[in-house]
Amino acid sequence: MAKIKSLFVTRLYHAPLCEHSPSVDIAELEATCLSIADDDEAGQDWCEEYDFPGYTSYASLDDLPWRFPIFADLGKVLDVHVAEFVKDLAFDLNGRKLVLDSLWINILPTGGTHSAHIHPHSVISGTTYVAMPEDASAIKYEDPRLAFMMAAPPRVKDARQEIRNFHYVAPRVGDVLLWESWLRHEVPMNMSDKERISVSFNYAWAE
Numbered sequence: 001m002a003k004i005k006s007l008f009v010t011r012l013y014h015a016p017l018c019e020h021s022p023s024v025d026i027a028e029l030e031a032t033c034l035s036i037a038d039d040d041e042a043g044q045d046w047c048e049e050y051d052f053p054g055y056t057s058y059a060s061l062d063d064l065p066w067r068f069p070i071f072a073d074l075g076k077v078l079d080v081h082v083a084e085f086v087k088d089l090a091f092d093l094n095g096r097k098l099v100l101d102s103l104w105i106n107i108l109p110t111g112g113t114h115s116a117h118i119h120p121h122s123v124i125s126g127t128t129y130v131a132m133p134e135d136a137s138a139i140k141y142e143d144p145r146l147a148f149m150m151a152a153p154p155r156v157k158d159a160r161q162e163i164r165n166f167h168y169v170a171p172r173v174g175d176v177l178l179w180e181s182w183l184r185h186e187v188p189m190n191m192s193d194k195e196r197i198s199v200s201f202n203y204a205w206a207e
Helices: 026-039 041-049 069-089
Strands: 012-016 098-108 114-117 124-131 139-142 166-169 175-180 185-187 196-205
Touching (some): 012 069, 012 166
Antiparallel strands (some): 114 185, 139 166
């Protein structure tokens, strides 16, 4: 009898931020993100120079957990989630750890998008969601094999989730998503009339 099985599975972690430990105050986190965006002139200048929609602290503030206690608390919560994901991925870290390498704010306005990208030099990447208005854009993941499919026909619309070329996740406020950093992803256009606020991060393999 013929057998068909899945190979080379791509894992995606999705959980409430408070799943394993007390969560941070999302309202306080949102207020802090908005306050930082208003005060961060260097970040505003970078966004304007590079035509980045809305605001990101990615290129201007690389020490948010040191500057703001709520981001330090967030880092501790994320550490627990990443540890759980590492177990699922069966990583052999050889006595070393994955550590929070970078963390930044994203504020995406109406009509804003984040084009498809990966996160080089990291092992685990992720995002936690601070404000997700109704009709705000989901995050879109791309099958990492897509560029090699060459002459493959398109999938039917109701194809099983695990064999689709793209996967969309519409997280809720207070959710956290984790994936391996090589997984290409993007944020389609924000169709809401309100801002979409998230905090993204990378974990690297410590020496």
